[in-house]
Amino acid sequence: MFITFEGIDGCGKSTQARLLFELLNKEGGAVLTREPGGWEGGGTLRDIVLSGDLRHPWSELFLFMLDRTEHAARVIGPAISEGRHVVCERYHDSTLAYQVWGRGMPFEPLRDMAKLAALPEPDVTLFFKIKPALALSRVGKRGKPDSFEREGLAFMEKIDRGYRSLAEMEPRRWAVIECGDRNPAEIFAQVKDVLAERGLPL
Numbered sequence: 001m002f003i004t005f006e007g008i009d010g011c012g013k014s015t016q017a018r019l020l021f022e023l024l025n026k027e028g029g030a031v032l033t034r035e036p037g038g039w040e041g042g043g044t045l046r047d048i049v050l051s052g053d054l055r056h057p058w059s060e061l062f063l064f065m066l067d068r069t070e071h072a073a074r075v076i077g078p079a080i081s082e083g084r085h086v087v088c089e090r091y092h093d094s095t096l097a098y099q100v101w102g103r104g105m106p107f108e109p110l111r112d113m114a115k116l117a118a119l120p121e122p123d124v125t126l127f128f129k130i131k132p133a134l135a136l137s138r139v140g141k142r143g144k145p146d147s148f149e150r151e152g153l154a155f156m157e158k159i160d161r162g163y164r165s166l167a168e169m170e171p172r173r174w175a176v177i178e179c180g181d182r183n184p185a186e187i188f189a190q191v192k193d194v195l196a197e198r199g200l201p202l
């Protein structure tokens, strides 16, 4: 099963992805990865795209798409072919939430890029829904913010609206996980329930 984890910076994606990976990988049957940079050589690209030094407004998009095509070709595609579960923090829906709702780029062309590039489609996308102010307070505590985290609350509220809209468009693929101030274990219990309902008993 190809499962993507989505949500604003600081919503708890990485924490939950690690918990699911540890559960699924007991017999080595899973891969834990992320975007940007979840492939060999992707770290440099991650640094460039998160630096905030890009000049042309489309450069950021093209870098995230380059990262994703290589990530799909080198990591996601092969894992799926081998019959392994893929637990992926951020994927194409991050491009839609951040570059469309966040940066104001056009929705249809960016949405259609995934099909044009024949990118693997997730089986389930988990949206970790949280108040942007609470998520940002966590980001503030974990060290130097990246260029997106430096955009502040109003930007993150746009991203949150984007995720809510995307989840409403495809309710069969998306599952909304209410985070609030629930602890990681409570949230993970809901993650397991959602995946069991979607055919992955845990």
Ligand SMILES: Nc1ncnc2c1ncn2[C@@H]1O[C@H](COP(=O)(O)OP(=O)(O)O)[C@@H](O)[C@H]1O
Binding pocket: 007, 008, 009, 010, 011, 012, 013, 014, 015, 016, 138, 139, 142, 181, 182, 183, 184, 187
């Ligand atoms: N349910 C939770 N309650 C409180 N703090 C959390 C929770 N989940 C994660 N955190 C903390 O919030 C910060 C961001 O979590 P992380 O999983 O890195 O989020 P993301 O990957 O979405 O940015 C980390 O310091 C993490 O320890």
Ligand SMILES: Cc1cn([C@H]2C[C@H](O)[C@@H](COP(=O)(O)OP(=O)(O)O)O2)c(=O)[nH]c1=O
Binding pocket: 007, 008, 009, 010, 013, 014, 035, 036, 050, 064, 090, 091, 092, 094, 095, 096, 098, 099, 146, 148, 149
């Ligand atoms: C994958 C992707 C990420 N991003 C942004 C979201 C994040 O702010 C940043 C990725 O950094 P990341 O380390 O994933 O942030 P966090 O763990 O706090 O969620 O890049 C995009 O704007 N578009 C994309 O397609």
